[in-house]
Amino acid sequence: MVRKTREAALETRNALLDTAELVFSEKGVSATTLADIASAAGVTRGAIYWHFKNKADLFDAMCDRVRLPLEEITAASAEDEVADPLAALLGNLEYLYHKVTTDEHFYRVFDVLFNKCEFVDSLGPIVERDTRVREQFRLRIQRIFSNAVQRGLLPADTDVALVVNAYMAYSKGILRNWLLEPGAFDLHRDGTRMVAAFMESLRTSDAFRQLG
């Protein structure tokens, strides 16, 4: 019983990635063996080694299925020309929160990335790319808030660097805590409320002004 059509091969590849999400989420990345994934997917390790180089490569491919559509979304949001950059940023985040709550792939992959794997060099070039992605993300957020200051949406003496770090910590912390306890609150509704309050406080609170 050996599948041969290219369609069927892609099917098993996707099934392997689906299963990897599940097993990684349950047992953690480093604790799961390739035999675990293979048996859970109803195949043997031979199938895995045919489609992927090793566990790191499989992990990488699993992340790509989430990262690629996510990059399209954030890239699609025209950053400089938009009238209200803060509202656009909040809208993007709201979409992410919505995606994580409704798309099981997003949910599991983020769960694995945040709580079920160790960000050390053993994962190969994954950590490096994550660092680069984070730098890109930081620059993008920085531009958005600077843009908001220039447009008068935020006070002129806003401490943009502080705001950027606060936003990254808050938005990520909300997602991360929800993944740990999905029943604690409604990520889409309440997460958006939290960040909306944060956006509001940028205008009202003196704590975000530059230190004299």
Add this chain to the structure above:
Amino acid sequence: MVRKTREAALETRNALLDTAELVFSEKGVSATTLADIASAAGVTRGAIYWHFKNKADLFDAMCDRVRLPLEEITAASAEDEVADPLAALLGNLEYLYHKVTTDEHFYRVFDVLFNKCEFVDSLGPIVERDTRVREQFRLRIQRIFSNAVQRGLLPADTDVALVVNAYMAYSKGILRNWLLEPGAFDLHRDGTRMVAAFMESLRTSDAFRQLG
């Protein structure tokens, strides 16, 4: 060359825990072998198996050196009798941020706990206890904010549950992001500013009021 005095034995035990912090932080918990820790500490695995049952037990003891003094601090803050519970909470968090930036043990253990280990059952009863600690923590935060509402420090229609989740996500996200990039901002100064702005926004923002 075999040490024998109880003093020397405690010395090697502490040295093992110190080394475990370093190696765990560098290679991740599951990727480090007991031989790694032993050789880095200048002993053999025999020393580890004498002082600890296995890697999970060693990990547990490493966490205890941080958890125990931390519990003393939070327990020492009288919760119900304090005049301004929000200020006391902020003070506690500021102390934690201060500790993490100045005490290398706190820094490394939190780094390991947040970014260098997988919270799965393979760590034994550690995950269960972490869940219990989180529940206790949630209850404590809940009491603090409810107390603040009753004392009129926060609006009467404050959505306490939402505030609790927001505080936990924010305060933890700040710490976690700083651990990933310690150079991004000053945790003690800026982290406190961020949470102070959050506390302020609880009074001013409508987003934290209960939904009609």
Add this chain to the structure above:
DNA sequence: GCAATCATACATTCATGTATGTATAATCAA
């Protein structure tokens, strides 16, 4: 016929746990 898509079999490495050895400190008897 060949090449793709797996399954199977095998060799290697490696971490763990335990068993044993050993030298010294602590304890105690005389």
Add this chain to the structure above:
DNA sequence: TTGATTATACATACATGAATGTATGATTGC
């Protein structure tokens, strides 16, 4: 005080299992 005894604090050696990577085999589409 001293010598013998015992438990301590490790080091060393060994057995086991398990995961990996690869090599090879088998089957089928093209």
